[in-house]
Amino acid sequence: MMHEGCSGSFENGKQVVDKIRMMGFANQPMAMPLYIKCTECDEEFEMECHEGKCPSCHMVYGATPPAMLLIQTM
Numbered sequence: 001m002m003h004e005g006c007s008g009s010f011e012n013g014k015q016v017v018d019k020i021r022m023m024g025f026a027n028q029p030m031a032m033p034l035y036i037k038c039t040e041c042d043e044e045f046e047m048e049c050h051e052g053k054c055p056s057c058h059m060v061y062g063a064t065p066p067a068m069l070l071i072q073t074m
């Protein structure tokens with residue numbers, strides 16, 4: 001299914017991160033710094049790009065523009 005609607009759902013976080021990478025957003029800076037708290041180890045860190053990694057446990061996070069939906073993946 002290639003259709004992408006606002007009601008579309010993602011299979012899992014890894015799929016979202018792959019999509020972010022495919023669209024070239026992974027290394028683009030965020031419009032505004034996003035501080036998140038790792039759900040795995042409670043480490044707080046700043047996501048500078050749309051793809052970020054917890055410095056403590058290396059959990060990967062992805063934020064999809066423009067909705068900035070935060071997705072976590074292993």
Ligand SMILES: [Zn+2]
Pocket residue numbers: 038039040041042043054055056057058059
């Ligand atoms: Zn962590």
